[in-house]
Amino acid sequence: MIQYYNEWCNGLRCYMCLRTNMPEAPPPGDRRFLIFFDFDETLVDETSDDMVVQAAPGGSLPGWLKDTYRAGQYNQYMQRVLAYLSEHGITQATIRSIIEQIPACPGIPALLSYLQSRPPRDFEIVCVSDANTFFIESWLQHAGFRPLFLRIFTNPAHFDPDGQLQLLPYHSHGCPRCPSNMCKAEIVRDYVAHRTRQRGGRPFERVLYVGDGANDFCPSLTLSPQDTAFPRRDFPMHKLIQEMSEAQPGRFQANVVPWSSGEDFSIRLNGKACVLTRH
Numbered sequence: 394m395i396q397y398y399n400e401w402c403n404g405l406r407c408y409m410c411l412r413t414n415m416p417e418a419p420p421p422g423d424r425r426f427l428i429f430f431d432f433d434e435t436l437v438d439e440t441s442d443d444m445v446v447q448a449a450p451g452g453s454l455p456g457w458l459k460d461t462y463r464a465g466q467y468n469q470y471m472q473r474v475l476a477y478l479s480e481h482g483i484t485q486a487t488i489r490s491i492i493e494q495i496p497a498c499p500g501i502p503a504l505l506s507y508l509q510s511r512p513p514r515d516f517e518i519v520c521v522s523d524a525n526t527f528f529i530e531s532w533l534q535h536a537g538f539r540p541l542f543l544r545i546f547t548n549p550a551h552f553d554p555d556g557q558l559q560l561l562p563y564h565s566h567g568c569p570r571c572p573s574n575m576c577k578a579e580i581v582r583d584y585v586a587h588r589t590r591q592r593g594g595r596p597f598e599r600v601l602y603v604g605d606g607a608n609d610f611c612p613s614l615t616l617s618p619q620d621t622a623f624p625r626r627d628f629p630m631h632k633l634i635q636e637m638s639e640a641q642p643g644r645f646q647a648n649v650v651p652w653s654s655g656e657d658f659s660i661r662l663n664g665k666a667c668v669l670t671r672h
């Protein structure tokens with residue numbers, strides 16, 4: 394069964410609300426960290442869309458198709474790419490196989506294994522990505538980390554009866570910084586507020602955001618001084634944070650810990666709280 398996770402809470406059809414029904418205060422001692430992970434170039438060491446394109450005849454897309462890309466309209470462009478692949482006989486099994494073989498970023502499997510070994514009261518793990526449900530679900534299931542993720546926020550995708558992967562935008566928003574189909578800041582802000590309400594008003598111990606791309610900069614701006622942004626070193630998110638820190642000192646509030654490997658997220662136990670930080 395394909396399960397869609399992006400039916401965000403409108404009071405009627407919310408996945409979280411249906412599951413939990415009523416807000417619940419967390420048990421005593423629940424001082425959990427909330428960690429958001431991007432997918433492409435963060436969990437995996439490639440861009441999943443680029444990997445799938447390698448299945449095209451000759452290993453690349455024709456120029457006329459590439460020329461249809463418009464800035465800020467990447468989701469619509471990828472819809473055309475997936476239609477092209479389907480027209481050229483690329484099947485669901487082929488796409489799944491390509492996705493499953495994408496290597497993880499260095500050290501990320503060890504980090505996720507550690508998080509998976511901890512009790513749920515320590516960490517709450519969420520994925521927020523501009524890839525799509527089919528790619529992320531396929532990779533996480535194959536890698537054995539799907540149960541770790543409480544929610545996956547990404548563009549919905551499903552195979553239609555003709556075997557074509559149909560992709561849709563995640564939502565619409567008014568943020569001028571982000572592509573038309575997804576503002577991750579809106580997702581992060583809504584999720585933190587929603588879960589804090591469900592937790593009877595108790596905030597998370599820390600909010601951590603791990604990413605690499607330009608579209609991971611916007612959500613990292615929602616973090617507060619006790620939170621931490623983990624930008625992949627020398628990738629666009631890192632550069633945007635550095636530019637803001639130079640141009641507007643103090644504007645970027647969160648701690649910043651650049652990472653190159655999952656090993657940069659050294660973990661130590663500090664009393665009862667698990668602290669995810671760099672030594």
Ligand SMILES: [Mg+2]
Nearest residue numbers: 431433434606
């Ligand atoms: Mg990314």
Ligand SMILES: [Zn+2]
Nearest residue numbers: 568571576611
């Ligand atoms: Zn935005």
